[in-house]
Amino acid sequence: MKKLTRKNLDELAKVMPSLNKELQQSYMGGYIPSCVFNAYDYLDGDIYNANHYYEQTSGNLGYVPTSSGGVNTSDIPTIGSYGGFDVREIPAGSGVTTSGYTTNGERIMMTYNSGGIDHAVVVTSVSKDSSGNAVYHYYDPTNKKYGTVYNNQYSALYSVGYIYTDSPVSGSYDSSGSYDSSGSYA
Numbered sequence: 723m724k725k726l727t728r729k730n731l732d733e734l735a736k737v738m739p740s741l742n743k744e745l746q747q748s749y750m751g752g753y754i755p756s757c758v759f760n761a762y763d764y765l766d767g768d769i770y771n772a773n774h775y776y777e778q779t780s781g782n783l784g785y786v787p788t789s790s791g792g793v794n795t796s797d798i799p800t801i802g803s804y805g806g807f808d809v810r811e812i813p814a815g816s817g818v819t820t821s822g823y824t825t826n827g828e829r830i831m832m833t834y835n836s837g838g839i840d841h842a843v844v845v846t847s848v849s850k851d852s853s854g855n856a857v858y859h860y861y862d863p864t865n866k867k868y869g870t871v872y873n874n875q876y877s878a879l880y881s882v883g884y885i886y887t888d889s890p891v892s893g894s895y896d897s898s899g900s901y902d903s904s905g906s907y908a
Contacts, residue, residue, distance in 0.1 A: 756775075756776065756787045756792070756793055757841050757842040757843070757862075757863075757864040758775070758787075758793045758798060758801055758842045759772035759773075759775035759776055759779075759787075759801070760863040760864040761842045761843065761844055761863055762775050762801065762804075762805050762807065762831075763775065763863065764844055764861070764863035765805075765807070765829055765831070765882055766805045766806070766807070769805060769806070770804075770805050774805070775801055775804055775805065778801070778804035779793070779797070779801055779804070782800075782804075783797055783801075795833065795877075795878065798833075798880060799811075799880070802882060806884055806885055807882050807883065807884060807885065808881075808882075808883045808884065808885045809831070809880050809881070809882050810880065810881050811878055811879070811880055812824065812830070812878075812879040812880060812881050817881075818830060818845075818856075818879065819848070820847060820849065821847060821848075822845040822846045822847040822848060822859070824881045824883075826881070826883070827883075828881040829844065829845075829881075829882045829883075830844070830845035830879055830880065830881060830882065831843070831844055831880040831882050832844075832845050832858055832860060832871065832876050832878070832879050833876065833878045834871045834876045835875070840877050840878075841862075841864075843860040843861065843863070843869070843871075844860060844861050844862075845858050845859070845860050845879070846859050846860055846861050846868070851872070855872060855873050855874075856872070856873035857870055857871075857873070858870065858872075858873070858876060
């Protein structure tokens with residue numbers, strides 16, 4: 723058996739690529755701590771893991787989010803598309819039901835300011851406080867805990883629906899993203 727020495731490691735480094743800490747974690751069974759990736763991983767069930775969203779983001783968008791965030795909020799819909807999601811920002815709470823879904827039955831991702839950076843979570847329900855203000859209850863897949871955010875505390879709400887390539891629904895979306903109601907189920 724060959725003894726491991728610094729010289730052997732230096733020789734190995736010349737022929738093998740060096741990986742940054744984030745990528746090392748993904749290969750060692752760790753997770754990429756971006757809350758956006760973790761939220762999509764939670765929403766898609768067992769289809770993709772957070773590493774898939776990380777790899778697609780770094781490969782297609784050309785930047786590598788760090789453990790303290792770093793996902794451009796304008797890229798949230800694009801990143802969702804890597805998992806087959808149709809993601810759209812929801813204007814100021816419109817179309818949100820008390821069950822935490824949109825009126826179209828789509829799940830909701832919410833971002834809110836947490837220590838100076840936006841943090842992404844999944845809305846589980848919406849209620850009203852004693853003054854009649856909306857209270858968003860959420861699950862945080864990154865920290866694996868539940869919490870609440872009041873109406874004036876969130877940064878953005880996103881509807882997260884699936885794009886089916888072999889959908890049983892015929893019809894089309896217009897340029898505004900609205901479904902043409904002349905579509906029918908096959």
